[in-house]
Amino acid sequence: MAKKVSVFSSKDELLDQALQLILETAQSSIQKRGLFTLALAGGSTPQPLYKKLSQTNQAWEHWHIFWGDERFVPSTHLDSNERMAREAWLNQVSIPPENIHALDTNFDTPKDAAAANESKLKAFWNLESGQWPSLDLVLLGMGDDGHTASLFPGTEALQVCDHWVTVGNKDDNPRLTLTIPLFNNAQTIALLVTGGNKNAVLKEILMNESGTVKYPVELIHPQGELLWMLDASAGRDLI
Numbered sequence: 348m349a350k351k352v353s354v355f356s357s358k359d360e361l362l363d364q365a366l367q368l369i370l371e372t373a374q375s376s377i378q379k380r381g382l383f384t385l386a387l388a389g390g391s392t393p394q395p396l397y398k399k400l401s402q403t404n405q406a407w408e409h410w411h412i413f414w415g416d417e418r419f420v421p422s423t424h425l426d427s428n429e430r431m432a433r434e435a436w437l438n439q440v441s442i443p444p445e446n447i448h449a450l451d452t453n454f455d456t457p458k459d460a461a462a463a464n465e466s467k468l469k470a471f472w473n474l475e476s477g478q479w480p481s482l483d484l485v486l487l488g489m490g491d492d493g494h495t496a497s498l499f500p501g502t503e504a505l506q507v508c509d510h511w512v513t514v515g516n517k518d519d520n521p522r523l524t525l526t527i528p529l530f531n532n533a534q535t536i537a538l539l540v541t542g543g544n545k546n547a548v549l550k551e552i553l554m555n556e557s558g559t560v561k562y563p564v565e566l567i568h569p570q571g572e573l574l575w576m577l578d579a580s581a582g583r584d585l586i
């Protein structure tokens with residue numbers, strides 16, 4: 348895995364660069380294999396990026412959209428990552444509905460939802476038993492506690508290595524999340540991190556040469572590239 352840390356002068360410049368990364372990865376994936384598989388981050392950082400995507404013209408029929416995690420709320424709920432991405436981007440472009448693989452939360456329990464969504468993803472990827480899908484590009488964020496997706500410090504989700512989807516927990520609020528091994532089988536992962544409140548944890552992580560793992564995001568090691576994309580306040584004094 349190659350790691351690259353970039354600090355951009357503003358959040359808007361970071362997101363413009365992230366847009367270029369997405370479009371370039373899409374073009375090369377579609378050229379190579381006829382489709383582009385992209386997993387979206389939730390939270391507030393990526394929303395303007397999804398807006399930028401809605402203003403471009405792509406071969407959307409070759410794009411397949413996934414989510415790295417989802418809050419255990421209806422897709423109409425204000426906290427829904429699916430709702431945020433659909434409103435900012437997906438409702439504005441002609442990606443075929445069947446290419447949008449949202450994490451469905453319409454189940455009695457988060458556990459049932461995780462199992463059902465895993466089956467749905469396995470049906471789409473249609474791999475041999477024991478094989479893991481390799482997403483072309485994964486977008487992730489990071490919280491100021493070093494969580495990523497819905498993989499929070501000290502939770503069982505961090506240990507799950509035999510499932511594609513599991514239940515995450517943020518302060519007893521259940522979530523659905525792709526698992527560490529699924530993320531790590533991706534070709535490229537871009538960590539989009541903004542805000543001075545994340546600078547201290549970022550310094551600890553990016554200067555950590557001990558090999559020990561303190562934060563969930565330190566478990567993220569894609570097959571190809573890990574791109575840390577920071578704005579000036581998150582990346583202050585880092586390079």
Ligand code: 6PG
Pocket residue numbers: 388389390391392393415416417418428487488489490494495496497
């Ligand atoms: C979510 C995200 C979560 C997010 C981080 C950063 O569902 O909220 O998956 O991991 O990326 O909490 O959030 P911000 O981008 O809002 O700082």
